[in-house]
Amino acid sequence: MTALVHKITGLLDAAAPDLATHLARNGPVPWRRSAALVGELREAGLTGRGGAGFPVWRKISTVAEGRSAVVIGNGAEGEPASDKDHTLLVRAPHLVLDGLQLAAEAVRAAEVYLYVPIGPAADAVRAALAERTQWDAMPVTVVTAPGYFVAGQESAVVAAVEGRPALPADRLELTPRAGVHGRPTLVQNVETLAHTAQIARYGPAWFRRRGTAEEPGTFLVTVSGAVPRGVREVPIGVPLGELLAGATTGLRAALVGGYHGTWVSDLSTPLSRKALVPVGGSIGAGVVIALDNVHCGLKAAADVTRYLAGQSARQCGPCRNGLPALAATMTALADGGGPDLPERARKLADLVERRGACGHPDGTARFVRSSLAVFGDEIARHQRGTCVARSGR
Numbered sequence: 338m339t340a341l342v343h344k345i346t347g348l349l350d351a352a353a354p355d356l357a358t359h360l361a362r363n364g365p366v367p368w369r370r371s372a373a374l375v376g377e378l379r380e381a382g383l384t385g386r387g388g389a390g391f392p393v394w395r396k397i398s399t400v401a402e403g404r405s406a407v408v409i410g411n412g413a414e415g416e417p418a419s420d421k422d423h424t425l426l427v428r429a430p431h432l433v434l435d436g437l438q439l440a441a442e443a444v445r446a447a448e449v450y451l452y453v454p455i456g457p458a459a460d461a462v463r464a465a466l467a468e469r470t471q472w473d474a475m476p477v478t479v480v481t482a483p484g485y486f487v488a489g490q491e492s493a494v495v496a497a498v499e500g501r502p503a504l505p506a507d508r509l510e511l512t513p514r515a516g517v518h519g520r521p522t523l524v525q526n527v528e529t530l531a532h533t534a535q536i537a538r539y540g541p542a543w544f545r546r547r548g549t550a551e552e553p554g555t556f557l558v559t560v561s562g563a564v565p566r567g568v569r570e571v572p573i574g575v576p577l578g579e580l581l582a583g584a585t586t587g588l589r590a591a592l593v594g595g596y597h598g599t600w601v602s603d604l605s606t607p608l609s610r611k612a613l614v615p616v617g618g619s620i621g622a623g624v625v626i627a628l629d630n631v632h633c634g635l636k637a638a639a640d641v642t643r644y645l646a647g648q649s650a651r652q653c654g655p656c657r658n659g660l661p662a663l664a665a666t667m668t669a670l671a672d673g674g675g676p677d678l679p680e681r682a683r684k685l686a687d688l689v690e691r692r693g694a695c696g697h698p699d700g701t702a703r704f705v706r707s708s709l710a711v712f713g714d715e716i717a718r719h720q721r722g723t724c725v726a727r728s729g730r
């Protein structure tokens with residue numbers, strides 16, 4: 338395995354769709370005892386790659402304290418600008434399944450699930466599972482994830498595994514303590530699981546060779562917009578401009594962290610949680626949408642806000658009333674409406690925040706505030722009846 342340590346640097350260069358190539362490239366599942374894996378993940382500093390960036394070792398430790406635990410690999414990827422989980426599941430299903438088995442071993446799971454959308458990802462996973470029955474300690478049940486934005490939120494994932502509609506819900510207890518049918522439940526993004534497998538194979542020092550000291554490792558990023566859409570694996574801390582090298586037009590800003598993310602106009606900003614704190618951002622689930630100089634930022638912001646308003650489950654007040662009002666305000670702003678609109682949008686963002694059963698209103702509020710801050714000059718231009726992209730409005 339030592340020779341491999343020097344060749345493999347991340348997930349995509351270890352990817353192999355079939356078991357024979359996967360075993361030749363990566364070897365078998367590197368089984369661990371719970372304490373060993375938790376210690377290695379802690380030393381490696383692995384954080385979740387599904388959006389919130391929570392330390393993985395801590396969640397596994399909490400779930401391992403309970404009995405009859407459930408483990409779920411979350412490959413829902415409801416974010417429309419994200420392809421990274423799909424790419425990983427199709428190109429490297431065995432890496433994800435290795436990580437799922439290791440997580441199951443670590444928490445002494447009684448049941449293991451993989452939550453993926455119907456299509457090529459589910460097909461790849463089913464084919465991979467059929468190949469590895471003799472290797473796996475735990476059988477894995479594949480559960481279908483619907484294709485809407487909130488279907489991958491943790492409580493929606495739990496609901497789907499319980500056989501209910503995949504909608505977020507207010508939960509009195511945290512999922513690691515009481516998730517599926519009240520049992521301790523580990524929900525981990527599929528990329529997080531693949532990194533877990535590679536840390537178990539090659540060790541924390543290998544993982545820490547890339548990324549920053551505070552946020553080690555690589556992450557998968559889906560780039561789109563003013564650059565050709567694709568999935569790249571980069572070290573955490575890579576400057577935004579380096580990630581977007583290859584753009585054929587001048588770039589105005591990039592939406593970092595997906596539709597719940599924030600606009601970043603300084604392209605020298607490193608893509609790390611720490612560096613994005615000053616602009617209220619985060620790397621989220623690794624989605625970067627580049628905006629060039631000839632498209633209107635306000636129109637892009639209005640389009641995203643309308644999409645987000647349409648994606649809520651309309652179960653809670655902020656989503657039923659607040660998000661549609663926010664979407665209408667952002668649309669009116671993009672259409673060159675009155676001077677009171679930015680303040681109205683800010684007030685609506687304040688009103689919806691922390692009032693939903695899940696983080697959807699908060700993510701939408703964050704996106705709107707960031708749009709108002711970064712496109713301040715465009716707001717002024719629109720109110721004068723002009724636009725950087727007259728045709729784009």
Ligand SMILES: Cc1cc2nc3c(=O)[nH]c(=O)nc-3n(C[C@H](O)[C@H](O)[C@H](O)COP(=O)(O)O)c2cc1C
Pocket residue numbers: 384385386387388389390391411412413414415416486487488489490491492524525526527529530695696697
């Ligand atoms: C609206 C919303 C949608 C989400 N969608 C996904 C998703 O598609 N996939 C995912 O892994 N996490 C998603 N998350 C984050 C999950 O709630 C959860 O934090 C994550 O699956 C935990 O895995 P991780 O710790 O490995 O990142 C979403 C969160 C929110 C608020």
Ligand code: SF4
Pocket residue numbers: 487504505506648649650651652653654655656657692693694695696697698
């Ligand atoms: S806050 Fe919105 S998206 Fe979340 S559960 Fe309530 S209605 Fe659904």
